[in-house]
Amino acid sequence: MIRISGVDIPDRKKIFIAITYIFGIGPSIANMILEKSSIDKNKMACDLTDHEVSQIRSAMDTIKVEGDLRKYISMNIKRLIDINCYRGIRHRKGLTVRGQSTHSNAKTCKKRKLYKI
Numbered sequence: 001m002i003r004i005s006g007v008d009i010p011d012r013k014k015i016f017i018a019i020t021y022i023f024g025i026g027p028s029i030a031n032m033i034l035e036k037s038s039i040d041k042n043k044m045a046c047d048l049t050d051h052e053v054s055q056i057r058s059a060m061d062t063i064k065v066e067g068d069l070r071k072y073i074s075m076n077i078k079r080l081i082d083i084n085c086y087r088g089i090r091h092r093k094g095l096t097v098r099g100q101s102t103h104s105n106a107k108t109c110k111k112r113k114l115y116k117i
Helices: 015-021 027-036 050-059 066-082 086-093
Strands: 002-004 007-009
Touching (some): 002 050, 015 027, 027 050
């Protein structure tokens, strides 16, 4: 089993799909990484050599993934809450942030939660 960025990549999937298991990598970025490292995207993950895995890791060095990306997102949300803007207030209250209707939908976010501090 291959381990990239702290995530175990599934062996029985094509590498194009397998690297999307890493947080922050979707289909378009996966395609870009495989083109940069010149690996066939239909190749199975278990068939990769050590050299190809190192090429994928080096191609991913410029992209924020996993822990760095999660920290970056949480710091942005914390900044919005600290400056007390509209979006920050919505985050603090646990409501929808991007203008969605909450009259009939959004039951999950409107349920009573523990107070966030």
